Amino acid sequence: MGILVNKDTKVIVQGITGKQATFHTMQMLAYGTKIVAGVTPGKAGQTVDGKDKDGNEVKVPVFNTVKDAVDATGANASVIYVPARFAADSIMEAIDAELDVVVCITEHIPVLDMVKVRRYLEGKKTRLIGPNCPGILTTDECKLGIIPGYIHKKGHVGVISRSGTLTYEATFQLTAAGIGQTTAIGIGGDPVKGTDFIDALKLFKDDPDTLAVLMIGEIGGNAEEDAAKWIKENMPDKPVAAFISGRQAPPGKRMGHAGAIISGGKGTAADKIKALNAVGIDVADTVAHIGDTVVKTLKKAGIYEKCHTC
Amino acid sequence: MNIHEYQSKQVLKSFGVNVPNGKPAFSVEEAVAAAKEIGTSVVVVKAQIHAGGRGKAGGVKLAHNLDEVEQFAKELLGKVLVTKQTGPAGKKVNRLLIESGADIAKEYYLSFVVDRQTAKVVMMASTEGGMEIEKVAAETPEKIFKEYIDPVIGLAPFQTSRMAYKLGLPKPAIRPAQKLMSCLYNAFIGKDCSLAEINPMVLTKDNDVMALDAKLNFDDSALYRHPDIVELRDETEEDPKELEAAAADLNYVNLGGDVACMVNGAGLAMATVDILKYFGGDPANFLDVGGDSNPEKIAKAFNIMLEGGQSKGIFVNIFGGINRCDQVAEGVIAAAKIVSEDGKSMPVPVVVRLEGTNAEKGREILKNTPIKNVIMAPTMEGGAEQIVKLVNEAKA
Numbered sequence A: 001m002g003i004l005v006n007k008d009t010k011v012i013v014q015g016i017t018g019k020q021a022t023f024h025t026m027q028m029l030a031y032g033t034k035i036v037a038g039v040t041p042g043k044a045g046q047t048v049d050g051k052d053k054d055g056n057e058v059k060v061p062v063f064n065t066v067k068d069a070v071d072a073t074g075a076n077a078s079v080i081y082v083p084a085r086f087a088a089d090s091i092m093e094a095i096d097a098e099l100d101v102v103v104c105i106t107e108h109i110p111v112l113d114m115v116k117v118r119r120y121l122e123g124k125k126t127r128l129i130g131p132n133c134p135g136i137l138t139t140d141e142c143k144l145g146i147i148p149g150y151i152h153k154k155g156h157v158g159v160i161s162r163s164g165t166l167t168y169e170a171t172f173q174l175t176a177a178g179i180g181q182t183t184a185i186g187i188g189g190d191p192v193k194g195t196d197f198i199d200a201l202k203l204f205k206d207d208p209d210t211l212a213v214l215m216i217g218e219i220g221g222n223a224e225e226d227a228a229k230w231i232k233e234n235m236p237d238k239p240v241a242a243f244i245s246g247r248q249a250p251p252g253k254r255m256g257h258a259g260a261i262i263s264g265g266k267g268t269a270a271d272k273i274k275a276l277n278a279v280g281i282d283v284a285d286t287v288a289h290i291g292d293t294v295v296k297t298l299k300k301a302g303i304y305e306k307c308h309t310c
Numbered sequence B: 001m002n003i004h005e006y007q008s009k010q011v012l013k014s015f016g017v018n019v020p021n022g023k024p025a026f027s028v029e030e031a032v033a034a035a036k037e038i039g040t041s042v043v044v045v046k047a048q049i050h051a052g053g054r055g056k057a058g059g060v061k062l063a064h065n066l067d068e069v070e071q072f073a074k075e076l077l078g079k080v081l082v083t084k085q086t087g088p089a090g091k092k093v094n095r096l097l098i099e100s101g102a103d104i105a106k107e108y109y110l111s112f113v114v115d116r117q118t119a120k121v122v123m124m125a126s127t128e129g130g131m132e133i134e135k136v137a138a139e140t141p142e143k144i145f146k147e148y149i150d151p152v153i154g155l156a157p158f159q160t161s162r163m164a165y166k167l168g169l170p171k172p173a174i175r176p177a178q179k180l181m182s183c184l185y186n187a188f189i190g191k192d193c194s195l196a197e198i199n200p201m202v203l204t205k206d207n208d209v210m211a212l213d214a215k216l217n218f219d220d221s222a223l224y225r226h227p228d229i230v231e232l233r234d235e236t237e238e239d240p241k242e243l244e245a246a247a248a249d250l251n252y253v254n255l256g257g258d259v260a261c262m263v264n265g266a267g268l269a270m271a272t273v274d275i276l277k278y279f280g281g282d283p284a285n286f287l288d289v290g291g292d293s294n295p296e297k298i299a300k301a302f303n304i305m306l307e308g309g310q311s312k313g314i315f316v317n318i319f320g321g322i323n324r325c326d327q328v329a330e331g332v333i334a335a336a337k338i339v340s341e342d343g344k345s346m347p348v349p350v351v352v353r354l355e356g357t358n359a360e361k362g363r364e365i366l367k368n369t370p371i372k373n374v375i376m377a378p379t380m381e382g383g384a385e386q387i388v389k390l391v392n393e394a395k396a
Helices: A019-031 A066-073 A084-096 A111-121 A164-176 A197-205 A223-234 A269-278 A287-300 B005-014 B028-038 B066-076 B133-139 B157-166 B171-190 B220-225 B240-247 B266-278 B295-309 B325-339 B359-368 B380-395
Strands: A010-014 A034-039 A047-051 A057-063 A077-080 A101-104 A127-129 A135-138 A142-145 A154-161 A181-186 A212-218 A240-245 B022-025 B043-048 B060-063 B095-100 B104-115 B120-126 B144-149 B193-204 B209-211 B215-218 B251-254 B259-263 B285-288 B313-320 B345-356 B372-376
Touching (some): A010 A066, A019 A034, A019 A057, A019 A142, A034 A066, A057 A066, A066 A084, A077 A084, A077 A142, A084 A111, A084 B220, A101 A135, A101 A142, A111 B104, A111 B120, A111 B220, A164 A181, A164 A212, A164 A240, A164 A287, A164 B266, A164 B313, A164 B345, A197 A223, A212 A223, A212 A287, A223 A269, A240 A269, A240 A287, A240 B266, A287 B380, B005 B095, B005 B215, B028 B043, B028 B066, B066 B095, B120 B157, B133 B144, B144 B157, B157 B171, B171 B193, B171 B209, B215 B220, B240 B295, B259 B295, B259 B380, B266 B285, B266 B313, B266 B380, B285 B295, B295 B313, B295 B325, B295 B345, B313 B325, B313 B359, B313 B380, B325 B359, B345 B359, B345 B380
Parallel strands (some): A010 A077, A034 A057, A101 A127, A154 A212, B259 B285, B259 B313, B313 B345
Antiparallel strands (some): A047 A057, A135 A142, A135 A181, B043 B060, B043 B095, B104 B120, B104 B193, B120 B144, B193 B215, B251 B285
């Protein structure tokens, strides 16, 4: 199981003929993802060639528009590698084509462009993930984005993270501790985005394979505080462990991610840790203790044996 | 990106926002000439630095004649102003704003920001003008009023009207206040601001409404479509290392300490700063080298960390995802060639932790090309602990 994407998800790659997109298309194919089409305006008729996980040749056809690609292939998801100044438009094109899941990897999309995108999403069926995120990976089935697949092992822990590298770091620690994962979802480091912690938590709550969740947050905004409250009220049966980065971040400084900024004294790591602890969620002391903290949480909930899958 | 108050007011004026008559001055002579030209009985001499809290720190003076203007200008230009927002080092005043004095009846607060939760621009206003809005929000949140703006419709007249009445403005000031709000919103949208703040917005004794102070911050991701704003950048207000890093496409924040770190990914970079502190270190910086870490970029990063003798030790913490550990290892070797005389040593201890894509290969490269002072760490935890220990030993 897992959430949002699986082995049957039919994926198009927007901006597929770009260097990074072509590289990651190969990686996604090799992981087992069903890439059925690519989109680059003006490049219809070309193909992007790769190999699937069994080593068979795959020729991914390129179309001019998302609509053409969907009509020809029945795709239901998209991953976007389009440059920042065109990315918001690409997201809206994918929403307009009524795709179920749209993942946007692109960093540095202007915030006011994302405000428009969020307005455009209202009343539409699409679940947008990102932007400025590493994507989503359901173990051994499918990945959309840039997450390195080999560190993931099948299991029962869901991972939600605002940071790309911390998703890899945390998953690496989980796998090393023998704790496999259902789906890892990078929700992205931007202030205005498609999916936030609560949205992802709701999906994991309804996934019978996911028995526990790891949340990786950082300074800026109050999504972690909101999530803590939501977990207490709505998900008593699935334990959650967490990590928050940016304890030492000075106020008013943007720490790499557009959304990672303490403004007006709000959005500090201390506040987030306090809110999580207050509802009984263990927060790892340092980034090196994420794996240990999850193990501790699973043991406390009596599901360690069940979750020790690899 | 931030700009000065006088620049903010020039931008706002071009959008029709009512601002006091004013001119920037870079010297005492210019200050006096500007005051003469403005010609009001009272002029305000305002220090221009990229930080708030200037009034309380003595950076804003009321002058009643040209002699006073000259005196205050002499006093402020070149002075290091320490405000609540500058930190203890303060900021040197290189520019002044000379402005006509206003006859203030009451002060208000007005701002626009993007609200993360609703993904909408929100207009916030308060009757508690001239105060720190964070303090008002904490102590008397009922005195802050908000209007969420539909991006398709824009700021509607009923919203500015509702806000003006909530603020309790006198009848003749309602329309001027509404105009100021909508002009400020247009500037916010038109220039891709991340913050537009008027504190205080003042009601004058003849029922006019104007922006007495103004602060605009801009969304860095949108600067490509505002070359006029980019030109307003004052690099003397920024950390030289941060500027150098930005030019090399490195995400760097100077934290002032002596244990440096070089990391890939913003989240892991923040977490690395935290773990250095956890083990008792004093972090020198946040540094995210990003996803495409070629050897030249890594070498540049080392240069910046070592500049000025700030770093007494460096922790390289890499989890290879898109970027590959072998490239980072090559980068460390390339850096040694640049930063040392013999080309194969580091001036301070460098502890390297490589994990993820091509980690084995990276470790192999560093094993085969030994560089003095470079130590491989078996784990992240061990590496962080070790570099802090080495720096503390060197200091003792």
